[in-house]
Amino acid sequence: MRFGLSRLILLLLLPLISLPGCEQPQVEFVFSKKTNELIPEAAKPVKEALVRQFGNPFALTQFPELPTEFGDIPGVVKTVEPTGKDQPLIRFEVTGLTDAYDKLQGLPLEWTSGKGQGQVSRVKEYNFETGMVAVDKSAEIDPQPGDTFLLKCVRLQYGRDLYNRHCMHCHGMSGEGTGPTSRYLNPPPRDFRLGIYKYTSTKPTNKAQVDDLGRTVKEGIAGTYMPSFKLLTDDEVSAIVNYVIWLSIRGETEKKLVDELFLDYSNKAMAERTSKDGGETREEVLEELKDFMEEDFPDTLEFATSSVSDAWEEANLEDALVIPRSARVADTPESRERGRKLYLSEKTKCASCHGPQGRGNGTATQDFWTNPATNEKYPNRGLHDIWGNQLPPRDLHRGIYRGGRRPIDTYRRLFAGIKGTPMPAFGGSLSDEELWDLVNYVMSLPYSENR
Ligand code: HEC
Ligand code: HEC
Structure with missing residues (x-):
């Protein structure tokens, strides 16, 4: 019963979102208004980079150095089911996933031994009762009994499911704050993508501590529509907060990337640059963009993600806390x-x-x-x-x-x-x-x- 509602939501969403012929739901994180105002040649690499680093709601991805706790779980192949030539999936029975949460579909599975060592498959099917996993068949992998793997993002996905069930209708699928309930609310549900939180125990320039967000979820925000989730367990709250931080990092990374490009490569900038007499041609602007993408974009991306992740890490250090230098003055x-x-x-x-x-x-x-x-x-x-x-x-x-x-x-x-x-x-x-x-x-x- 525990995951009944999220399954229901997923089932309701499926007909809306799955493309004919695709077995995976094609839900995408939304991009910001500003990203969509870039010229297509600039928007495309930004969007691709974000999908590479963060994936999509039903195919989450992780990359190293993020401060959030993803919860990788190791497993071992027990037996492999024989497959016919034309079968697209390969199925195998696994052991070792006893601590895992029962929904693993969509997760990256990284092979840590055997022929496919270092390769990453996606879990296409998982049967909690029989322990059968299915992944795409590929020439690079050939699971054998005894091969080991890491299932990635297990905890992140757990947080996602809880978030989608409890928070999404206000805060939106991507943490953009525009879920279906949001338009009736004042103040509106927070857009997490700026990475800014109001009620923190940290210094003015620091982000929120994990505990601050946990307290907000547990207690709610008095006098607003942000409800209190007292009935969630501490473990559930921590998984949700982990996912909120991850959405926040994704959103802020996007913002930093777009801010870097917006002045020169928005639709408006393009119109201005090419409209003046003696101005540039569209080809010249695109040529310049191409150079930027080749020479500077990889560093820009690296800097954007690492600076946002570092800021979250710093916020959780002792140093970030506001601690009064002296005890409360008597209330006289x-x-x-x-x-x-x-x-x-x-x-x-x-x-x-x-x-x-x-x-x-x-x-x-x-x-x-x-x-x-x-x-x-x-x-x-x-x-x-x-x-x-x-x-x-x-x-x-x-x-x-x-x-x-x-x-x-x-x-x-x-x-x-x-x-x-x-x-x-x-x-x-x-x-x-x-x-x-x-x-x-x-x-x-x-x-x-x-x-
Ligand atoms: C009924 C709508 C609603 C639901 C459901 C909801 N929220 Fe909120 N949430 C709000 C509103 C409204 C605010 C903004 C309050 C403000 O700005 O003072 C908010 C603010 C927040 C903040 C910002 C706190 C800060 O310090 O700035 C966080 C974090 C948050 N919500 C997390 C969650 C999580 C996690 C869930 C699900 C467990 C959730 N919310 C469910 C309406 C909702
Ligand atoms: C420039 C305008 C401005 C000034 C100056 C200002 N405040 Fe505020 N204050 C606000 C606003 C706006 C809010 C509401 C923020 C929200 O709801 O998100 C607020 C909220 C508060 C709150 C509510 C905190 C909570 O947890 O809900 C307190 C208390 C407060 N202010 C006290 C003060 C005191 C004391 C001073 C002077 C030392 C002060 N404010 C100066 C604008 C101001």
């Missing part, structure tokens, strides 16, 4: 009063956003702001996040803390800000005592007399 009327003064001061400008009374109605909500990504003014008044959504400053009287309601959570929010939003980081400009005074003041507001 004096401390709250010092906090109130700071709150109203020019030094913090809290009131310009949250309002003098903390009701979320500061003057900043009346201004037209500029989108830093495009340098254009937003069509609506008020603050926005980097995903382009309107974002009112919180009404601090409500006592809703999306990043957690412990004093340390609010301390971290003030120290590191809320990433991807205009809520600034104050860790660099305020002392620890000042931060704690502010925590004491802010957390007293829901109980204050002028409520």
Whole structure:
């Protein structure tokens, strides 16, 4: 029963997505809007590189040096079924997969001994009860009893199935945030592809820790449609988080690649470059692109993936954590009063956003702001996040803390800000005592007399 729903979803999806004659479902990760705005000659290698490095939802791929835990499982061939000449698949019975999850279809199977050593097959069929595996027949491999292999991405695939079952309808198949339920929600489900998370325990420039994402999944985000998944086991949560991070790495790698190409090789750039009198010809631009692809693209790809993976690894080091330098200042009327003064001061400008009374109605909500990504003014008044959504400053009287309601959570929010939003980081400009005074003041507001 455990995987019943995901099977059902898959069955429902199959008729929509499988091409006639293909035995594997052809579901693809979506590409970003910007990728699709590149000229086709530039978009193609970007898309191919992403498929090579990450695969597709039902044929995941891994490459070395990713910080996520894929869970490779070793196995041994026990017997091989005789096959006729025209049979496309070769079937063999395996042992050693006792710890594996029961759905292995689509996984890469890397031969670690025998004729095919070093070759990678894809699991086409797997029968949990009989232990029979089927892969494509090929000249390079010839499984024999005793041959060993590694099944790759087992844990990643487990996370994918749980994600597709619990999260996809809001966060989308590729983590792009536009699942079928998403359009009714405000704030909308997060697009994971920017690799930015709001409620972290880490410093302003760091990504989230694995534990931060785990907490978000377990607790949900108060005051939003992000539900709490308290009924999932710790193991399930960790597998899902692993997959979310992987989707995030894929998305951010794509973004970095496209950012590198966009200025010169978008459809718009091409039109501009070739329209001017005495401008370039299309052939000249393509020639230049070809040189870039041959000389620089491999390094660009390598740098994009490794810098994103490194950033995830760094976020999980002790050093990335925001740890108060001193214990919480006692929550006294004096401390709250010092906090109130700071709150109203020019030094913090809290009131310009949250309002003098903390009701979320500061003057900043009346201004037209500029989108830093495009340098254009937003069509609506008020603050926005980097995903382009309107974002009112919180009404601090409500006592809703999306990043957690412990004093340390609010301390971290003030120290590191809320990433991807205009809520600034104050860790660099305020002392620890000042931060704690502010925590004491802010957390007293829901109980204050002028409520
Ligand atoms: C009913 C819709 C819905 C479902 C289902 C859902 N989410 Fe969310 N999720 C949201 C919304 C809405 C937000 C944005 C909240 C915000 O911006 O404050 C969000 C935000 C997040 C974030 C960002 C947290 C941060 O610190 O920025 C993560 C991670 C996340 N969800 C993971 C998941 C996972 C994993 C699942 C499945 C186990 C899931 N969500 C299921 C709606 C949903
Ligand atoms: C430039 C505008 C701006 C300034 C200045 C600002 N904030 Fe915020 N603040 C926001 C926005 C916007 C949010 C909501 C973010 C979200 O929901 O994603 C927020 C959210 C918060 C939250 C909610 C945290 C949570 O876990 O839900 C607290 C508490 C907070 N701000 C306190 C402060 C304090 C105290 C100051 C001054 C030291 C301050 N803010 C300065 C814009 C601002």
